[in-house]
Amino acid sequence: MTVADMKPGQRARILGYAEPEESMNRLGELGLITGQEISFLRIAPLGDPLEVKVMHYHLSIRKKEAGNIRCELIEQ
Amino acid sequence: MTWQLSLSNMQISSKLSQILERSVNSLFQRNNNSKEGAGGTAKNPVIALLGNPNTGKTTVFNALCGTRQKTGNFPGVTVEKKTGFLALSPGETEYSSSISGETSSPNAALVEVIDLPGLYSLKAGSPDEDVAADVAMGRVDGTNRPDAIVFILDATNLKRNLYLFSQVAEMKFPMVVALTMTDLLASRKIELDLPALEEALGVPVLPIVGRNQDQVSQLKKAIGEMLHTKRHPEIEIGFPPQLETIVDRLSKVLNLYIPVSHFEVREMLFFKDYLLLEHFFSFPDAMAAIESERRAVKDLGYDSTLIAFRRYRWADGKMSACEKRTEGESNRISQKIDAFLTHRFFGLIAFVGIMYLVFQSIYTYASPLMDLIEYLFDSLGTLAGSHLQSTPILRSLVVDGLISGVGSVVVFVPQIAVLFLFIAILEDSGYLARAAFLMDRLLSWSGLNGRAFIPMLSSFACAIPGVMATRIMPDPRARLTTTLIAPLMSCSARLPVYILFIGAFIEPYYGAGWAAFSLFAMHALGIIISLPIAFFINRGILRAPALPFLLEIPPYRLPQLFNVFYRVYEASRSFLLKAGSVIFALSIVIWFLSYFPHPPSVEKQVRQEYEEVENVYAPADPADIQRRINAAYLEQSVLGRAGKAISPLFQPLGFDWRISIGILSAFPAREVIVSTLGIIFSSGDESGESLKDHLRNAKHPDGSRLYTPLTAITLMVFFALSSQCMSTLAIVRKELNSWKWPLFLFTYMTLLAYGLALLVNTVGSHI
Numbered sequence: 015m016t017v018a019d020m021k022p023g024q025r026a027r028i029l030g031y032a033e034p035e036e037s038m039n040r041l042g043e044l045g046l047i048t049g050q051e052i053s054f055l056r057i058a059p060l061g062d063p064l065e066v067k068v069m070h071y072h073l074s075i076r077k078k079e080a081g082n083i084r085c086e087l088i089e090q
Numbered sequence: 091m092t093w094q095l096s097l098s099n100m101q102i103s104s105k106l107s108q109i110l111e112r113s114v115n116s117l118f119q120r121n122n123n124s125k126e127g128a129g130g131t132a133k134n135p136v137i138a139l140l141g142n143p144n145t146g147k148t149t150v151f152n153a154l155c156g157t158r159q160k161t162g163n164f165p166g167v168t169v170e171k172k173t174g175f176l177a178l179s180p181g182e183t184e185y186s187s188s189i190s191g192e193t194s195s196p197n198a199a200l201v202e203v204i205d206l207p208g209l210y211s212l213k214a215g216s217p218d219e220d221v222a223a224d225v226a227m228g229r230v231d232g233t234n235r236p237d238a239i240v241f242i243l244d245a246t247n248l249k250r251n252l253y254l255f256s257q258v259a260e261m262k263f264p265m266v267v268a269l270t271m272t273d274l275l276a277s278r279k280i281e282l283d284l285p286a287l288e289e290a291l292g293v294p295v296l297p298i299v300g301r302n303q304d305q306v307s308q309l310k311k312a313i314g315e316m317l318h319t320k321r322h323p324e325i326e327i328g329f330p331p332q333l334e335t336i337v338d339r340l341s342k343v344l345n346l347y348i349p350v351s352h353f354e355v356r357e358m359l360f361f362k363d364y365l366l367l368e369h370f371f372s373f374p375d376a377m378a379a380i381e382s383e384r385r386a387v388k389d390l391g392y393d394s395t396l397i398a399f400r401r402y403r404w405a406d407g408k409m410s411a412c413e414k415r416t417e418g419e420s421n422r423i424s425q426k427i428d429a430f431l432t433h434r435f436f437g438l439i440a441f442v443g444i445m446y447l448v449f450q451s452i453y454t455y456a457s458p459l460m461d462l463i464e465y466l467f468d469s470l471g472t473l474a475g476s477h478l479q480s481t482p483i484l485r486s487l488v489v490d491g492l493i494s495g496v497g498s499v500v501v502f503v504p505q506i507a508v509l510f511l512f513i514a515i516l517e518d519s520g521y522l523a524r525a526a527f528l529m530d531r532l533l534s535w536s537g538l539n540g541r542a543f544i545p546m547l548s549s550f551a552c553a554i555p556g557v558m559a560t561r562i563m564p565d566p567r568a569r570l571t572t573t574l575i576a577p578l579m580s581c582s583a584r585l586p587v588y589i590l591f592i593g594a595f596i597e598p599y600y601g602a603g604w605a606a607f608s609l610f611a612m613h614a615l616g617i618i619i620s621l622p623i624a625f626f627i628n629r630g631i632l633r634a635p636a637l638p639f640l641l642e643i644p645p646y647r648l649p650q651l652f653n654v655f656y657r658v659y660e661a662s663r664s665f666l667l668k669a670g671s672v673i674f675a676l677s678i679v680i681w682f683l684s685y686f687p688h689p690p691s692v693e694k695q696v697r698q699e700y701e702e703v704e705n706v707y708a709p710a711d712p713a714d715i716q717r718r719i720n721a722a723y724l725e726q727s728v729l730g731r732a733g734k735a736i737s738p739l740f741q742p743l744g745f746d747w748r749i750s751i752g753i754l755s756a757f758p759a760r761e762v763i764v765s766t767l768g769i770i771f772s773s774g775d776e777s778g779e780s781l782k783d784h785l786r787n788a789k790h791p792d793g794s795r796l797y798t799p800l801t802a803i804t805l806m807v808f809f810a811l812s813s814q815c816m817s818t819l820a821i822v823r824k825e826l827n828s829w830k831w832p833l834f835l836f837t838y839m840t841l842l843a844y845g846l847a848l849l850v851n852t853v854g855s856h857i
Contacts, residue, residue: 030395031395038638039361039394039395039398040211040215040638040640041638041640042398043213043253044210044250045249045250045253047395047399047402056432058527058528058530059434059435059437059528060530060531061531062530063527063530063531063639063641065527065643069247070246070247070249070250070415071247071250071642071644072642072643072644073641073642073643074523074526074527074530074640074641074642074643075639075641076534076638076639078638079638079639079640
């Protein structure tokens with residue numbers, strides 16, 4: 015699954031990028047790297063973007079980028 | 091937590107103290123940025139502030155420099171260059187004491203401080219972000235290479251902040267860390283071991299909260315000592331040795347061409363789109379070396395996620411040595427507020443409410459102050475005019491040119507100040523990020539992002555503050571596009587034009603309902619057209635690849651009063667000095683064109699005409715005569731003649747020479763067309779009653795109507811879309827640091843306005 019499939023309140027661990035494009039590098043620099051834990055907070059009222067919590071800070075990313083981040087859910 | 095440096099082992103060489111003495115003396119002669127590059131003598135020591143966004147870097151900069159700061163530009167990019175001076179008073183550090191000991195001056199040593207833009211990584215995605223790394227490496231003309239860095243580290247967000255830290259540390263700058271947000275550690279349930287952090291990072295760590303004077307003083311001391319000892323951190327990030335060998339090799343080659351640091355070379359090995367590579371495009375040998383080393387890296391099996399991974403592993407190690415977090419929800423208050431402010435329903439309502447307040451403030455509440463300014467300048471003009479009766483040319487120059495010109499600049503300041511007051515509060519409190527989060531969906535399809543909302547909204551009041559507001563957009567391409575479409579929003583200056591023509595041609599014939607609808611339609615036109623144009627500019631002209639929209643949503647914080655007010659002050663000042671000068675110069679030019687030539691024969695002729703008529707009819711009102719004289723002078727002026735000359739161009743739109751002159755005269759300020767038409771038609775009051783009649787009743791020589799409702803609509807469409815505001819062009823030039831963009835703006839908007847107006851007129855006359 016990808017981050018775009020997550021629901022509010024869920025936690026997951028990042029497995030990698032579906033398409034390792036160079037533009038995803040920015041996400042890596044922000045800490046969305048393999049092994050990093052990520053929490054899904056909310057979807058914006060209009061459907062996009064998403065708010066996630068990573069490494070103790072909140073980040074907003076669009077569904078498009080989120081769909082590129084493979085992850086596996088962490089059981090609560 | 092103390093950090094001591096034994097200075098007894100350090101000796102300042104006499105050469106060094108000579109240089110320092112010279113630099114201290116030279117400070118008192120000029121306070122300007124030295125144009126010499128790194129390595130020039132007789133310069134102040136330079137430090138740069140670096141850190142992530144939202145870490146309170148601005149607070150630290152303001153605390154260090156106070157009001158001793160100014161903004162300028164870096165060549166070729168739109169990001170502003172913020173520099174200031176920090177005074178190290180004698181006794182505050184050994185460093186400055188030794189200087190003042192050498193010289194007889196009791197004054198402080200001045201250190202130049204460059205506030206580099208907040209970044210997540212020095213590996214840039216765009217030229218604007220590139221600037222920070224360029225400055226750090228001394229690659230920027232006109233900016234001195236920093237001697238040392240003050241790194242701003244957010245105590246509540248260590249791990250991510252350390253990513254940038256690790257990059258800066260690789261550059262081997264003497265460094266001091268200013269640790270911010272330490273007051274929030276308790277409520278976030280974070281325990282931070284400061285000595286351990288100092289040990290882990292290898293540099294002094296000074297906590298700074300707000301403008302606490304003790305802490306600022308400690309930081310200054312540490313800065314002084316850092317400049318003195320030049321101690322830099324030694325860190326080992328743990329990249330694979332084979333990779334590092336390649337990096338060393340390539341670094342030696344590339345440094346023959348331009349100074350590059352190890353970390354930059356390493357990034358080049360993995361990322362083809364790294365902007366720094368452009369510096370090497372003209373050196374085939376360098377490019378060949380890069381290519382071959384890239385292959386070597388690939389052969390070793392390293393992929394592009396390696397760097398980020400290793401850096402964060404290093405950061406993790408450092409962090410776990412110093413930080414302990416208790417489990418549980420930190421940030422409770424922020425979460426609660428967000429549950430409301432980003433709520434599906436309530437969040438949007440709150441958003442609309444806040445935006446409405448911002449808009450009303452610029453549109454309505456700022457107007458009393460603007461009226462006051464206009465009144466003051468008008469009075470000044472009248473006063474000056476009464477003293478210059480004897481010299482008409484000088485009188486006109488001073489009153490209509492100079493005073494009016496300055497007035498037309500100053501009148502914008504209230505709106506700018508109000509808008510920036512809101513922006514500063516919204517941004518510093520953290521709400522701006524939420525606003526962008528809410529609005530992104532509406533804007534993303536066109537290539538813009540959620541941050542464009544406020545600049546566009548502000549442009550409905552006036553494009554000048556709107557364009558300035560695009561500073562809140564770090565993505566330079568989105569910022570550029572937003573700047574280019576902002577003038578399409580129907581600003582308040584267009585309103586008098588709409589009101590005049592709707593009042594003259596729509597309401598009398600079609601009623602109040604259609605009149606209101608027309609007004610609404612004119613405003614809607616701007617929005618409806620702007621986003622497709624943004625799309626076209628992004629895809630067609632800039633050919634920008636869609637950058638991922640990454641927005642950090644910081645916790646809510648109370649804005650710092652000093653920061654807020656300084657920002658308002660700085661925005662107003664930079665407008666007045668930089669855009670203001672251009673606007674003022676253009677006002678004088680326009681005055682000149684609308685005044686000369688000014689032969690007395692024109693007045694004589696008009697008076698003669700009236701005399702002839704007076705013999706038959708009752709004496710005319712002297713005011714009427716004066717108006718006719720003014721109209722006649724306008725017609726024969728350069729501007730008037732130009733208007734007549736280009737009127738054939740406007741003929742397909744149904745405009746005659748009078749409207750052509752009106753359009754030309756509106757260039758300084760859109761609403762001037764109303765007063766110009768008032769002059770041309772010799773109507774007494776500009777409020778329009780008689781002007782409306784004149785417009786309606788204007789006839790061709792053969793008796794047919796000159797202007798029809800269709801003409802009115804065509805003109806309003808033209809006005810809605812045309813770039814008729816030299817102040818906007820001036821501010822675009824200033825914000826984007828180049829004349830080519832205002833030129834482009836003017837061209838495309840004029841063509842757009844003409845094209846659509848033509849369409850309207852053609853289609854309309856066939857209905």
